[in-house]
Amino acid sequence: MTSPADDARTAELAERLGAVRARLAAAVAAAGRPAAAVELLVVTKYFPAQDVRRLIALGERAFGESREPEASRKVAEIRAEVTGVAFDMIGSVQTKKAKVVARWARSVHSVDRDKLVVALEAAAAAALDAGDRADPLGVYLQVSLDGDPARGGVVAADLSALADLVVEAPALELRGLMAIAPLDGPRERWMAELADVHERFQETYPQAVGLSAGMSGDMEPAVHYGSTCVRVGTAILGDRPLLSQ
Ligand SMILES: *Cc1c(COP(=O)(O)O)cnc(C)c1O
Numbered sequence: 001m002t003s004p005a006d007d008a009r010t011a012e013l014a015e016r017l018g019a020v021r022a023r024l025a026a027a028v029a030a031a032g033r034p035a036a037a038v039e040l041l042v043v044t045k046y047f048p049a050q051d052v053r054r055l056i057a058l059g060e061r062a063f064g065e066s067r068e069p070e071a072s073r074k075v076a077e078i079r080a081e082v083t084g085v086a087f088d089m090i091g092s093v094q095t096k097k098a099k100v101v102a103r104w105a106r107s108v109h110s111v112d113r114d115k116l117v118v119a120l121e122a123a124a125a126a127a128l129d130a131g132d133r134a135d136p137l138g139v140y141l142q143v144s145l146d147g148d149p150a151r152g153g154v155v156a157a158d159l160s161a162l163a164d165l166v167v168e169a170p171a172l173e174l175r176g177l178m179a180i181a182p183l184d185g186p187r188e189r190w191m192a193e194l195a196d197v198h199e200r201f202q203e204t205y206p207q208a209v210g211l212s213a214g215m216s217g218d219m220e221p222a223v224h225y226g227s228t229c230v231r232v233g234t235a236i237l238g239d240r241p242l243l244s245q
Contacts, residue, residue, distance in 0.1 A: 043233030066091025107138025124171035176210025
């Protein structure tokens, strides 16, 4: 295995990562927000553990994964080598996968139904008991801005029932809201709507300060409207392979 510090792929990642960091810094500055207000979650789904190593060598410490068993395998490899690296689950979670996800994820960004909350609570409690995790599992509730079930998420009207379940679950910690902007219509409009939903949500759940929003194509409007975590894949790693293992 070549050293991740000095191969051609590392150079490519370094260049794209630099461009994304610059975009993010410019967006944060334009919004008049403090530099540390927005976390960059590098989305490494479909890409090998070696790319995660390269990105760690380039200074990144927070990654997003979306598929099992790919995520569990990759996280185990990295955790065997380094500490202090966080992995979040950003993709939809089948209830039967709650157990494995609760062993590796810092947070799950895509919680959108009662049954999943119940499964994650049981799984996170077991993982805490077993010493597989040290802290409660962070939960972002995924909001559906247009009600399209294909993208996942709950409509704003159903958020508080779900949030109450999370608040009552001792092994879970409500972190905030997440959304994927619908493809139609201006992103600014969706992000503005999400910011409204988040503001109202925080009136009842003041601890839910997190807003996971913005991807490669819409980081800027997301940051303008209060995102605290952008999930960026393609702009850093390149196009994902259409087929994968
Ligand atoms: C894949 C994925 C991303 C990253 O999207 P890019 O457009 O590649 O930056 C962000 N969020 C979720 C939920 C994803 O599944």
